[in-house]
Amino acid sequence: xxxxxxxxxxxxxxxxxxxxxxxxxxxxxxxxxxxxxxxxxxxxxxxxxxxxxxxxxxxxxxxxxxxxxxxxxxxxxxxxxxxxxxxxxxxxxxxxxxxxxxxxxxxxxxxxxxxxxxxxxxxxxxxxxxxxxxxxxxxxxxxxxxxxxxxxxxxxxxxxxxxxxxxxxxxxxxxxxxxxxxxxxxxxxxxxxxxxxxxxxxxxxxxxxxxxxxxxxxxxxxxxxxxxxxxxxxxxxxxxxxxxxxxxxxxxxxxxxxxxxxxxxxxxxxxxxxxxxxxxxxxxxxxxxxxxxxxxxxxxxxxxxxxxxxxxxxxxxxxxxxxxxxxxxxxxxxxxxxxxx
Ligand code: NDP
Ligand code: MG
Ligand code: MG
Numbered sequence: 001x002x003x004x005x006x007x008x009x010x011x012x013x014x015x016x017x018x019x020x021x022x023x024x025x026x027x028x029x030x031x032x033x034x035x036x037x038x039x040x041x042x043x044x045x046x047x048x049x050x051x052x053x054x055x056x057x058x059x060x061x062x063x064x065x066x067x068x069x070x071x072x073x074x075x076x077x078x079x080x081x082x083x084x085x086x087x088x089x090x091x092x093x094x095x096x097x098x099x100x101x102x103x104x105x106x107x108x109x110x111x112x113x114x115x116x117x118x119x120x121x122x123x124x125x126x127x128x129x130x131x132x133x134x135x136x137x138x139x140x141x142x143x144x145x146x147x148x149x150x151x152x153x154x155x156x157x158x159x160x161x162x163x164x165x166x167x168x169x170x171x172x173x174x175x176x177x178x179x180x181x182x183x184x185x186x187x188x189x190x191x192x193x194x195x196x197x198x199x200x201x202x203x204x205x206x207x208x209x210x211x212x213x214x215x216x217x218x219x220x221x222x223x224x225x226x227x228x229x230x231x232x233x234x235x236x237x238x239x240x241x242x243x244x245x246x247x248x249x250x251x252x253x254x255x256x257x258x259x260x261x262x263x264x265x266x267x268x269x270x271x272x273x274x275x276x277x278x279x280x281x282x283x284x285x286x287x288x289x290x291x292x293x294x295x296x297x298x299x300x301x302x303x304x305x306x307x308x309x310x311x312x313x314x315x316x317x318x319x320x321x322x323x324x325x326x327x328x329x330x331x332x333x334x335x336x337x338x339x340x341x
Contacts, residue, residue: 005151005179010166012039018164021046021074023067023089024081025053027134028107032078032172033062035141039171046070046077046093056334067093071102076168078105078128084295087116098123101157103164109188112154114288124161125154128169128179129187141173149174154184192282197275204309206266207232211314221317229318 015036022033023046037043045057046067057064064070071077071094081089090111098104103124111117112125119125130137132147140147149169153161169179195201210228215221238247248256281287294301309315 003181005166005169005175005181007170007175009179010170010175011163012167012170014160014163014167015076015171016040018042018075019044019073020076020078020168021070023047023070023077023079023094025051025057025064026080026082028130028137029053029080029134030057030060031130031134031137031141032080032107033057034060034138035172036168037062038141039173041171044070044074068097071097072099074102075099076103076105076164078107078168079111080107083108083110084292084299086111087292090117095119103158103161105165105168106184108191109152109154109184110192110288112184113188114285116292119155121155122157123155124157124164125184126161126165126168127152127154127184127187128165128172128174129191130172130174137172140177144176146173146176148177149179150182150187151179152182152184152187189279189282192287193275193279196282196287197278203232208312208314211317215313221313222321225314225317225321229314 016039019042020036021044022029022036025033025045025047029045033043033045044063044065045053046065046069047054047057049066054064067089077094077098079086079090079094100122103126104119106112106125106127107129109127109129127150129150129152130147131150132140137147149172151165151169153165156162158164166175166179169175207228211221211224214224214227235247235251238250242249248259251259278287291302
């Protein structure tokens, strides 16, 4: 069984005695920086010159500097810029300014697992990866709770890397929920697999296929939207609370019977074979290479896919419907509907 850590397993004073640089102030960056600050840790946010995030971090009372300046005096550097830019930011701004014994922290193992970043032997390499979006990490912390974190150590140069990682995990509120011990390899491969085949890629394409099937058969798009997208959250909430069994306990017998007989007609054994093929591309590095090669070329394929996704008819239907109902109010001030593409 997995090894778990809680607040009592970590010493907060360790991270409180360090100067922490948080590189990037996006989804994870703002949550880590603010939670650490509220836990009594000295934090500086590192951003590029002219960054749109700069004033946001300052307005929230944080010290902000260029990446180089932030790193120069830091004992701990948490890299929370997007995965695809981390390698360049590391080579150009972090590595040349890094203290010889500074610890490097990540919230996802991508760049270490695929060797895009290879720090020298003197640095601790740790991971504290919240298993939830950054905005939830901040919201839960403010509510006195935490989002579970994954903790790993790739390189223990100081002999104290585990203590430091757990102390950091406690400071962002993760150990109020739980810390789960893993490795950079396991976190990277399972994280990519989960988001590609189930959580993001799987669910979005399942919803779109259901929406298309209903509207192509002549049903109203608004009704289809409720049946295949809106209710998804209510169903997932039940699974989240009590597993698939609790969800099945709550739905009607009609829905439960339909789950058993029609589910396997949609998710056939071939779907699992295709999941295994996706996993093989993750393990071999083929997915990472495709992603980074496209990003280095300006993200041409990425942008085209994003635009195509935004143009799916379910987005138009949903946008109009959500305007009419009370659940629309978005809690994330920096997200604007329809602004993604
Ligand atoms: P975001 O896309 O939200 O990060 C954007 C931030 O990075 C902005 O502040 C941006 O500043 C800054 N940034 C972008 N490019 C650069 C650069 N060249 N130099 C310096 N800063 C830059 O990232 P996420 O929070 O989504 O992801 C960060 C890490 O956390 C990743 O490793 C990811 O895999 C991991 N993770 C993310 C989760 C999430 O909830 N999103 C969940 C768990 C892990 P600017 O204003 O200048 O653009
Ligand atoms: Mg991920
Ligand atoms: Mg129904």
